[in-house]
Amino acid sequence: MKTPFINKEQAEEIIRQYPTPFHIYDEKGIRENVRALKKAFAWNEGYKEYFAVKATPNPTILKILHEEGCGLDCSSMAELILAERCNVKGGDIMFSSNVTPPQEFAKCRDIGGIINLDDITHIDLCLEALGGKLPEVMSCRFNPGGVFTLGGTGEGFQVMDNPGQAKYGMTEPQIIEAYRRLSKLGVKKLGIHAFLASNTLSDDYYPTLAKILFRLALKIREEAGVTLSFINLSGGVGIAYKPGQRANDIAIIGSKVREAYEEVLTANGMGDVAIFTELGRFMMGPYGHLVTRATHEKHIYKEYIGVDACASNLMRPAMYGSYHHITVLGKEDKPVDHVYDVTGCLCENNDKFAIDRKLPKIDKGDILVIHDTGAHGFSMGYNYNGRLWSSELLLREDGSVKMIRRAQTLDDYFATLEGFWE
Numbered sequence: 001m002k003t004p005f006i007n008k009e010q011a012e013e014i015i016r017q018y019p020t021p022f023h024i025y026d027e028k029g030i031r032e033n034v035r036a037l038k039k040a041f042a043w044n045e046g047y048k049e050y051f052a053v054k055a056t057p058n059p060t061i062l063k064i065l066h067e068e069g070c071g072l073d074c075s076s077m078a079e080l081i082l083a084e085r086c087n088v089k090g091g092d093i094m095f096s097s098n099v100t101p102p103q104e105f106a107k108c109r110d111i112g113g114i115i116n117l118d119d120i121t122h123i124d125l126c127l128e129a130l131g132g133k134l135p136e137v138m139s140c141r142f143n144p145g146g147v148f149t150l151g152g153t154g155e156g157f158q159v160m161d162n163p164g165q166a167k168y169g170m171t172e173p174q175i176i177e178a179y180r181r182l183s184k185l186g187v188k189k190l191g192i193h194a195f196l197a198s199n200t201l202s203d204d205y206y207p208t209l210a211k212i213l214f215r216l217a218l219k220i221r222e223e224a225g226v227t228l229s230f231i232n233l234s235g236g237v238g239i240a241y242k243p244g245q246r247a248n249d250i251a252i253i254g255s256k257v258r259e260a261y262e263e264v265l266t267a268n269g270m271g272d273v274a275i276f277t278e279l280g281r282f283m284m285g286p287y288g289h290l291v292t293r294a295t296h297e298k299h300i301y302k303e304y305i306g307v308d309a310c311a312s313n314l315m316r317p318a319m320y321g322s323y324h325h326i327t328v329l330g331k332e333d334k335p336v337d338h339v340y341d342v343t344g345c346l347c348e349n350n351d352k353f354a355i356d357r358k359l360p361k362i363d364k365g366d367i368l369v370i371h372d373t374g375a376h377g378f379s380m381g382y383n384y385n386g387r388l389w390s391s392e393l394l395l396r397e398d399g400s401v402k403m404i405r406r407a408q409t410l411d412d413y414f415a416t417l418e419g420f421w422e
């Protein structure tokens, strides 16, 4: 069972003021989740979560997360400026980019953020962009290559992802060389970062990754003479999109990372390294809904329900075939005896929020909640077919609702056209 954080009556009241479709975020859920995460890593004195801005780049959301003690992980000029406008600066900003334009290195330096170099060639690019002087704190991104698994055999064995095919990060010999160079160039505090798998549903992803990075930290100390100040486990902790899936237990994850930390780092005199995370999906995914209304029904070779949202508002099903659970508000207790494709209006056959989904009978006018859209939802929006971005709303802790981004208008859409009307 997945239960939406708004019920039918609330939804109807909200819709009276803000028409569908819209994304709505649950402030209470967001805050409680950050607190649980911080508690899980409270054993590490320097622990910090840098929220991956690209997941939900709305300043109101970023401010809530910052109030709860999160920094921000940016990867573009727009995200750096967004962080700056939220008054987040200095060590509260991580900049984990790739194929980085020089002016973005400079912008990150100007607001005091930590530049996380994606490649060894970025040392020279960064030197050039920053007029020959590197910041005091920097980081390097590691890619172990090959295939990343959770190890073991049988049931515990899980292939997570394929770093050997990923464009990010440096090889082990490169990263060791990078630390030698960076410390020679006067960088005082150095960290390491790696992102090996996304949307993992296993309490073992972070601990396994942590062990790899902790062991590498010892090697870096030995071979490059650099003692790392922080180790960034990056993003990738997933959420249970499907009912019945077991959600990650962040308390267990935190304590397993602690075990690895004590075994590898503390035992080797590196017990004061800070642990950083850069979670996006885990921080926001479950705390967002896309709310949409059924507007059409169609009976041909299959049964279709058309809704007023489309892939422009949530691209993940069209792009990755992702499952997003759907609740038909007010019909939670009705028999699930229909099978539908739930579709948007794009002239693109991938524009389906659900395919062959068992649902209660849907009638025109029903309000549908599409679950788990709080991360990589609104932010992946696009304007194909001239379909516009929806509004974003915040359900506050007192139950009131505030608009935190208006819907795009046709004036916004036409605003960038040049050379035709003059």
Ligand SMILES: *Cc1c(COP(=O)(O)O)cnc(C)c1O
Pocket (backbone or CB within 6 Å): 052, 054, 055, 073, 075, 096, 097, 195, 198, 199, 234, 235, 236, 237, 278, 279, 280, 281, 282, 375
């Ligand atoms: C996307 C991204 C994240 C967040 O990933 P999630 O899967 O949402 O946790 C963190 N760090 C970097 C560098 C990213 O690109």
